[in-house]
Amino acid sequence: MCNSALFRVALLGAVLFTAPSVVAEDDACGPVDMRQPGGSMENISVLDQDGTGLCYAYVATQMIDAYRFSKLPKPLPADIKSWQSSPVATAFELASGKFYYRNITNPFKGGGIICDAVNYSRKKGTCTQQALKENSDSGYAYPVTSYWELSLYLDFYERFHRLSSETRELENRDTENPFIHAADIAKRRKILEELTAPICRNFKAQGLLPEGLSSSLDALEEFLDKNNSMEFLLKTGLAACSKPENREFFDIPACTERAVFSKKNALKSVHQWLNSKDPQPMGIGICSQLFHQGRKYRGRWGAALSDMFGGTNCGGHGVLIIGRRKLQRADGKSTCQFLIRNSWGTSCYNYSGDWSCEAGNIWVDADKVAGSMLTRSVIGDAP
Structure with a gap:
């Protein structure tokens, strides 16, 4: 998982020192799917963090690429997906360049903060995944199996x-x-x-x-x-990233991160973001137990006190919200769901049967997502 002491300290600080956002009430659950043609996630592939603690970097680089790809002149180049940023390179460069990450000698395990990675990359650029794959037959930055x-x-x-x-x-x-x-x-x-x-x-x-x-x-x-x-x-292994031709530089707004104070506030803020014109993905810190346990998971506010700050029973993790739909249930009632882009690959075996999985994208009840959220991060002004 991506839980870390650094993440929990940052979350606690945000709770104590950040004023809650005021958002408009909106009960609508209109359809949104950023994967569709013209959507900001149309050209962003499902990735696999491969058991490492780099979820925050996977979220950050997908947010960056979704934003910059959606702003490029159309039609996009046929090889646009090869321009995607490397989460691994981003995590290692951040750990090397940020003083409070320097004690992390193994960035694969350290965890981190989504907006740190986004804002660092705004200044330094990102290394493309294609540049690293060209160095290795295995498709990784090093000749290893994973x-x-x-x-x-x-x-x-x-x-x-x-x-x-x-x-x-x-x-x-x-x-x-x-x-x-x-x-x-x-x-x-x-x-x-x-x-x-x-x-x-x-x-x-x-x-x-x-x-x-x-x-x-x-x-x-x-x-x-x-x-x-x-x-x-x-x-x-990351030497290719030092070459200018393998780096992508871009002009994007700063990343804004907010702690989640309540389920109601979280739900409102996500709906408001999804209701915006041409929405971008929202990165969220969330209790990953929601994905494993399904609807029986009680969320941050109904579980142990430690879970409110991403404790072990929570399993702090970073994912993206990239869509919304209204699901008609067998009992005739409807449930609003958010579409989650995870970084556990395209397999569906990790998820509870309560959730509908589409090759690494999962539909989860909106109120359950809101009740398990720790933070929310967006490029631009946060709702």
């Missing part, structure tokens, strides 16, 4: 570096128990020696270490001392 696998490599990379640093610190420390001290160092050194060869072999194959690096512990430790794993990855 970003989830790459995340595991990053974790291992950092743990090895930490063990190495701690061992050298012990070697330079005075102790009153020299025998125990020496035994501890020897044990750690043995582990490091045993790990060196497979790390060098496998990490070189994955593009995470330079081919010419000597497969010795001393050489590996020296390299790790000079290279933060995230910054090294920016220089290697």
Whole structure:
């Protein structure tokens, strides 16, 4: 999931210091589907964050691309989808450039804030997905089978570096128990020696270490001392992103993010946004348990207090609202639903049978969405 301490602190701050928006009452549930011809999401593909914590970057880049594609002169180029921005590159560049993200050595797990990614990209531009796919037969920025696998490599990379640093610190420390001290160092050194060869072999194959690096512990430790794993990855697998021809620059309004104070306020704000002319997608922070549990999920306001701020039972996640419809139920009544664009790929197995899934887009009851929302983010002025 994409839950993080950073996200929860930002949410709490927004709740405490942001005045609630005033929106007009609107009970209408007129049809909206941004995927349709001429809609802002017409040329935005369903993506898969592959088990990583990058949902916020997937939401942000789709918001950016939807806005800039919809403003381009028509007809659009036939290869327009290849211009889509890379969420992975955006997340790594944000983590490298934003001081309060710098402690995240593995951006795949860190989580983040939608508008941070949008507003950072407004200044720095984005790297295209096509540029990264051209570097790898697998379709990823690195020769790995998945970003989830790459995340595991990053974790291992950092743990090895930490063990190495701690061992050298012990070697330079005075102790009153020299025998125990020496035994501890020897044990750690043995582990490091045993790990060196497979790390060098496998990490070189994955593009995470330079081919010419000597497969010795001393050489590996020296390299790790000079290279933060995230910054090294920016220089290697994401090297194509430094080329001007692989970057997209655009003039879009700033992203505005608001905390959700109540279910009623959330519902009104989404309806108002969808009622605007040629609406753009709205990024929302939401409890992902709603997608798994269906209508039985009680939402933020009916569950544990911690869920109000994206606690573990909530499963904080980032998605897009890209449409609306009125569903006629078997009992003759109607229910307003929002169309959610998720980043779990095109499969439908992750979702409750209460929701209608259309290859990565799911129709969810509007009141349930509003009751599970944590934040809302839009390009432009927030409702």
